[in-house]
Amino acid sequence: xxxxxxxxxxxxxxxxxxxxxxxxxxxxxxxxxxxxxxxxxxxxxxxxxxxxxxxxxxxxxxxxxxxxxxxxxxxxxxxxxxxxxxxxxxxxxxxxxxxxxxxxxxxxxxxxxxxxxxxxxxxxxxxxxxxxxxxxxxxxxxxxxxxxxxxxxxxxxxxxxxxxxxxxxxxxxxxxxxxxxxxxxxxxxxxxxxxxxxxxxxxxxxxxxxxxxxxxxxxxx
Numbered sequence: 749x750x751x752x753x754x755x756x757x758x759x760x761x762x763x764x765x766x767x768x769x770x771x772x773x774x775x776x777x778x779x780x781x782x783x784x785x786x787x788x789x790x791x792x793x794x795x796x797x798x799x800x801x802x803x804x805x806x807x808x809x810x811x812x813x814x815x816x817x818x819x820x821x822x823x824x825x826x827x828x829x830x831x832x833x834x835x836x837x838x839x840x841x842x843x844x845x846x847x848x849x850x851x852x853x854x855x856x857x858x859x860x861x862x863x864x865x866x867x868x869x870x871x872x873x874x875x876x877x878x879x880x881x882x883x884x885x886x887x888x889x890x891x892x893x894x895x896x897x898x899x900x901x902x903x904x905x906x907x908x909x910x911x912x913x914x915x916x917x918x919x920x921x922x923x924x925x926x927x928x929x930x931x932x933x934x935x936x937x938x939x940x941x942x943x944x945x946x947x948x949x950x951x952x953x954x955x956x957x958x959x960x961x962x963x964x965x966x967x968x969x
Contacts, residue, residue: 758793765813801834873929
């Protein structure tokens with residue numbers, strides 16, 4: 749979305765969540781040591797959402813606060829939640845435009861040409877922000893707030909991977925730095941595996957944490 753479209757979405761979002769109006773009005777006009785300025789915050793929000801289509805962003809606003817997409821605690825957490833919902837919407841659009849992989853069964857077992865992504869061309873992994881929380885020993889706190897996020901990345905070894913199906917930002921799966929998220933169960937059920945993963949990859953995690961350019965990727969819960 750363009751910056752003008754972002755402010756169009758913001759007005760739409762405030763109409764559903766009017767408490768956001770008072771929160772944003774209370775932000776200082778000029779940045780201080782204690783708080784960024786209102787313009788700084790809105791610029792940061794725009795950077796988080798500029799990869800989203802405005803129609804998807806408004807659809808995400810409609811979904812936020814429902815049973816399917818619970819509202820996060822804190823207005824400052826709304827942009828990442830919206831970006832995550834937009835990511836899910838885009839994923840649904842992509843899979844509807846491409847033939848789903850034909851299931852192949854041999855001796856009663858599913859067989860895939862690419863066992864890494866199961867012929868999907870992309871892999872759902874833990875979001876950098878959640879990886880960092882696990883690395884810093886803050887994963888229990890993040891889980892208690894419902895802030896466990898995932899993101900889709902491309903599987904470059906799969907024949908299904910193509911420019912049209914690349915995940916946002918063109919980020920490619922790296923097994924040394926990324927851990928796939930199991931599709932079954934609750935996210936909280938898999939945090940022990942995540943903690944073990946990051947603790948065994950101390951140097952790789954330092955590189956992962958230093959690459960703040962990945963933080964803009966829209967995560968979903």
